[in-house]
Amino acid sequence: MSALGKLFRTTAFKLTLAYLIFFAIFAACLLGYFAWNTRRLITEQITATVDAEIVGLNEQYRQGGIRRLVFVIEDRARRPGSSLYLVSTFNGQTLAGNVGSLPSGTLANAGWIETTYRRQEEQDAGNDHFALARVFQLPGGFRLMVGRDLDERERIYDVILAAGKWSIALVVLLGLAGGFFVARRMLRRVDAMTESTRIIMDGNFTGRLPVVGSGDELDRLADNLNAMLARIEALMHGLKEVTDNIAHDLKTPLTRLRNRSEQALRTAKTEAEYRAALDATIEESDALIRTFNALLLIARAESGQARGETVEFDAADIARGVTELYEPLADEKGLLLRVEADAPALVRGNRELVSQALANLVDNAIKYAAPNGAPEAPPPEIVVRAAGAGERVILSVSDRGPGIAEADRGRAIERFVRLEQSRTQPGSGLGLSLAAAVARLHGGELRLEDNQPGLRIVLALPRSPGQATP
Amino acid sequence: MEAVRGWLAQARRPLLLFHEDDIWRIDVVSVPQAPKASSVPKAAAARPFQNPSPLNTSEAEASADHRIAEQTNAPMRLLIIEDDRTAADYLVKAFREVGHVAEHAADGEDGLAQALHGQFDVLIVDRMLPKLDGLTVIGTLRAKNIHTPALILSALGQVDDRVKGLRAGGDDYLAKPYSFAELLARIEVLARRGGGRSEEMTYRVGDLVLDRLSHSVTRGTEELTLQPREFRLLEYLMKHAGQVVTRTMLLENVWDYHFDPQTNVIDVHISRLRSKIDKGFAQPLLHTIRGAGYMVRDNK
Numbered sequence: 121m122s123a124l125g126k127l128f129r130t131t132a133f134k135l136t137l138a139y140l141i142f143f144a145i146f147a148a149c150l151l152g153y154f155a156w157n158t159r160r161l162i163t164e165q166i167t168a169t170v171d172a173e174i175v176g177l178n179e180q181y182r183q184g185g186i187r188r189l190v191f192v193i194e195d196r197a198r199r200p201g202s203s204l205y206l207v208s209t210f211n212g213q214t215l216a217g218n219v220g221s222l223p224s225g226t227l228a229n230a231g232w233i234e235t236t237y238r239r240q241e242e243q244d245a246g247n248d249h250f251a252l253a254r255v256f257q258l259p260g261g262f263r264l265m266v267g268r269d270l271d272e273r274e275r276i277y278d279v280i281l282a283a284g285k286w287s288i289a290l291v292v293l294l295g296l297a298g299g300f301f302v303a304r305r306m307l308r309r310v311d312a313m314t315e316s317t318r319i320i321m322d323g324n325f326t327g328r329l330p331v332v333g334s335g336d337e338l339d340r341l342a343d344n345l346n347a348m349l350a351r352i353e354a355l356m357h358g359l360k361e362v363t364d365n366i367a368h369d370l371k372t373p374l375t376r377l378r379n380r381s382e383q384a385l386r387t388a389k390t391e392a393e394y395r396a397a398l399d400a401t402i403e404e405s406d407a408l409i410r411t412f413n414a415l416l417l418i419a420r421a422e423s424g425q426a427r428g429e430t431v432e433f434d435a436a437d438i439a440r441g442v443t444e445l446y447e448p449l450a451d452e453k454g455l456l457l458r459v460e461a462d463a464p465a466l467v468r469g470n471r472e473l474v475s476q477a478l479a480n481l482v483d484n485a486i487k488y489a490a491p492n493g494a495p496e497a498p499p500p501e502i503v504v505r506a507a508g509a510g511e512r513v514i515l516s517v518s519d520r521g522p523g524i525a526e527a528d529r530g531r532a533i534e535r536f537v538r539l540e541q542s543r544t545q546p547g548s549g550l551g552l553s554l555a556a557a558v559a560r561l562h563g564g565e566l567r568l569e570d571n572q573p574g575l576r577i578v579l580a581l582p583r584s585p586g587q588a589t590p
Numbered sequence: 591m592e593a594v595r596g597w598l599a600q601a602r603r604p605l606l607l608f609h610e611d612d613i614w615r616i617d618v619v620s621v622p623q624a625p626k627a628s629s630v631p632k633a634a635a636a637r638p639f640q641n642p643s644p645l646n647t648s649e650a651e652a653s654a655d656h657r658i659a660e661q662t663n664a665p666m667r668l669l670i671i672e673d674d675r676t677a678a679d680y681l682v683k684a685f686r687e688v689g690h691v692a693e694h695a696a697d698g699e700d701g702l703a704q705a706l707h708g709q710f711d712v713l714i715v716d717r718m719l720p721k722l723d724g725l726t727v728i729g730t731l732r733a734k735n736i737h738t739p740a741l742i743l744s745a746l747g748q749v750d751d752r753v754k755g756l757r758a759g760g761d762d763y764l765a766k767p768y769s770f771a772e773l774l775a776r777i778e779v780l781a782r783r784g785g786g787r788s789e790e791m792t793y794r795v796g797d798l799v800l801d802r803l804s805h806s807v808t809r810g811t812e813e814l815t816l817q818p819r820e821f822r823l824l825e826y827l828m829k830h831a832g833q834v835v836t837r838t839m840l841l842e843n844v845w846d847y848h849f850d851p852q853t854n855v856i857d858v859h860i861s862r863l864r865s866k867i868d869k870g871f872a873q874p875l876l877h878t879i880r881g882a883g884y885m886v887r888d889n890k
Contacts (some may be wrong), residue, residue: 402769409767410850429750444819445845448858476849483852551852 132306136299143295144288151284155277162273163252167232170254173203173266181258189264190216203268204237204251210261219265227265230257234270250274309338313345325353370411377404414550421473421557432584433471435513436461439506442478450486456499457482461506465513466584469562474515474581477558478504480551481517481577489521489574512564512580520574555579666711666781668692671701671727672743673719681714684770698722705731710738711781714773717744717755725758732759739780743768752848771882775834782833793828796888798867798875800828809867819844820863827876827886836883860884 127133181189186207193205197218206217208227220238233255236248253267312330320327328349329342384397443459450457467474485502500520507514555577556566564581668685670692672678678694685692693708695701698719705713705727713731717724728740742760744751752763762776793800797810805821807814816824823844827835837856841847860876868874877885 410852413850429753441845445847445851445855445859448862449853449855452858452861472848475847479847479849479851486853 127300127303127307130303130307130310133299133303136295136302140292140295140299144291147288147291148284151280151287155280155284158280159273159277162276166252166268166270166273167254170203170252170266170268174254174256174264177264177266178256178258181262181264186215186258186260186262189258189262193217203266204253206263206265207258208263208265210263215262217265227255227263230255230263235267237267306338313338313342320349325349325356366415370408373404373408373411377401377408380404411550414554417476418550418554418557421554421561430469431471432466432468433474435465435467435474435515435581436463436506438471438475438478439504439515442475442482443504445479446482446486450502453486454499455486455489455502457486457502457504459504459506461504463507465506465508467513467562467581468584469581470558473558473561474579477555477579478515478517480555481579484551484577485517485519485521485575489519508583511583513583515579515581516576518571518574518576520571523570523573523575524568526570552577664781666690666777667709668712668714668777669695669701669704669708669710670714671695671698671705671719671724672714672716673697674716681770681773685774688774696720698724698727702727702730705738706734706736712777713738713740714777715740715742715760717742717746717751725755725760728759741773741776741780743773769881771834771879772836772838775836775839775883778833779830779835779839782830793825793831795828795831795886796873796875798828798886800824807867809871814866816863816866819859820866823859823863824867824886827884831886831888834879834882834885839883 177189177192180192184191190207193207193216196202197205197216202218204217204219206219206222206227207215209215212227218240220240222237223235226233226235231254232252234250234252237251238248250270251267252270253265256264256266258264309330309332316327316329328346331339331342331346333339380397380400384394388394388397439459439461443457447457482502482504489500489502502517502519505514505516505518552566559566559579559581562581564579567578567580569576569578668690670678670681670685672681672694673696675696678696682692682694693704693710695704699721701713701715701719702722713728715724715727719727722730724742724744728742731738731740739761740759741762741764742755743764743766744755745766752765755763761780764773764776791801791803793802799808800821801807802825807816807821807824823840826840826844837854840856840859841851860878864874864876868876873889875886875888877887879885
């Protein structure tokens with residue numbers, strides 16, 4: 121496709137063309153109407169003048185007979201810019217007037233007539249002029265014709281027509297030029313965008329669409345597409361990280377599983393040894409399944425598929441339920457788990473997922489908030505809270521454990537990240553990531569805060585619209 | 591019961607039931623040559639319940655061998671509708687080994703035909719089947735007013751899939767991969783659900799009595815004080831007295847949670863309950879079934 125062909129095919133150019141045609145037709149109609157009306161107006165004026173003159177001349181005739189009429193007409197006919205006058209006898213002999221000649225039979229019938237005539241002074245030049253005239257039968261067989269030359273009318277008409285033609289030609293020309301310019305400018309920007317997307321499609325995900333900075337619709341489009349690209353890039357990056365992490369966190373236990381089985385085959389002699397090896401294998405595979413399930417759930421939550429059926433539920437209820445479930449476990453570990461959730465805090469979403477997220481957080485807190493060494497000291501507290509705060513419902517778990525250094529907090533939420541000192545603890549390392557994914561699914565967020573000392577994990581969810589802010 | 595004892599007596603070899611491709615943890619450390627139920631509880635009773643720990647395996651192993659005798663006392667007819675040949679064969683074999691009769695259908699249509707014409711105690715239905723999917727099979731059966739309990743097996747383990755399965759007429763839902771012990775426990779509960787003791791107002795196991803109306807629990811002459819959740823836990827266990835109840839079943843039915851709580855929180859709850867109902871009594875009633883779950887049973 122040639123550059124010009126490409127230009128003509130642009131939407132901008134096609135639009136310009138369509139507008140142009142529409143506008144040209146409109147202008148033509150307007151001018152046509154104007155011309156027609158002007159012409160009608162002039163005709164009307166002529167008729168009125170002629171009528172008035174006939175009335176006046178008829179009056180002269182009645183008062184002074186034909187002599188007076190001829191006299192008056194001779195007088196009027198000499199004035200510059202005068203009307204056309206002609207008085208003739210019943211047999212067609214001209215008595216007075218300023219008309220040179222008329223086509224024969226013009227005076228035969230009384231009434232309005234549009235006719236050609238020749239002026240007296242150019243009788244022989246052969247220049248026919250148009251006139252609008254009225255033939256009047258005077259008593260006594262005389263005929264009176266009064267008319268006006270139509271040259272003026274035709275001239276005005278021609279001027280308007282010529283103006284119309286030129287202005288339409290100008291409109292078309294300017295329109296085409298404008299369309300060409302706009303289309304070319306548009307095309308250049310779109311071409312730049314197309315080029316950028318081609319580069320991005322080739323695999324360079326850091327590429328972005330050009331933004332001119334004018335804030336027009338193309339800029340807004342480019343801005344949005346760039347935001348989309350940034351999100352895609354982040355997802356791709358996340359995916360790559362996940363793949364790496366899966367490779368690590370699933371392959372490590374798989375390797376362990378395989379090694380253990382191999383070792384059992386090599387060294388186990390008694391049934392008890394085989395049994396122990398099998399038990400260990402099953403335990404390891406259970407842990408693998410758990411990790412795998414958590415991964416699946418996170419993936420589903422992040423893609424928004426896990427939403428399932430949304431119901432309105434009380435987050436305080438969830439806090440109490442989860443605390444009740446974990447309280448004996450905390451107690452056994454020498455920790456005090458208690459709940460502070462008195463007022464109902466309604467949330468709309470997936471009750472099961474929010475429960476699971478909170479359970480994960482509590483489980484985490486119990487795992488990491490080791491009891492203090494002194495046996496007499498009161499057990500360290502873990503507090504689960506649920507409360508409404510403005511537009512949000514805050515579910516939080518606060519412990520008195522070692523906490524997480526501020527620099528590590530962002531990383532702690534990422535999938536599979538278990539901070540170095542906690543690598544020895546059991547668990548898939550997905551608890552926080554899952555809670556974060558659940559928060560995002562509900563349009564909320566997961567925050568890690570300093571509990572001074574210890575860690576406070578905050579699961580902020582949007583408050584259900586059903587419950588007004590107090 | 592006699593037939594089962596005979597079968598067990600024949601199985602003189604240590605019963606080791608496992609399969610190459612699934613989780614199979616019924617742990618029978620030593621099958622008694624002549625299984626007299628009373629010989630076992632002594633060992634269990636001898637163990638003091640001080641500072642009970644959920645991860646203490648010696649306690650668990652002590653009562654490990656109740657379950658075979660218990661679970662085989664009523665042979666069931668099962669229909670397994672599953673298109674994976676290996677998995678189905680394994681299930682059929684495993685169910686036969688514990689004394690149940692299992693039929694197999696390889697696709698949805700065949701399964702539906704068999705379920706319509708055969709007499710089964712429980713149907714085990716895979717969700718994704720050739721020809722007719724599992725939910726449609728169950729839906730068709732229910733529409734024809736056939737209410738054989740059905741357990742749905744599915745690789746889709748998410749909460750909404752489970753809800754969909756139960757809504758379609760399934761009675762229970764188990765996500766793959768599962769342990770055979772879990773499946774067996776659920777099947778047995780399903781099979782006995784109809785003729786169970788759900789309508790009774792008082793549950794009685796040995797000298798332990800739970801009154802559902804007055805929410806009181808007594809053991810012998812002693813009134814026990816239980817927390818509401820402990821009461822519900824005991825209620826569920828006693829409702830299924832003599833049956834293995836897995837941790838997941840407890841989490842689902844007592845707590846109404848369908849997720850994995852990461853740590854075995856249920857074990858700690860059981861320990862607490864045990865310390866209330868069994869501590870100080872000669873005869874323990876709440877038993878740990880290793881690799882499977884728990885059971886309330888009077889061994890006398």
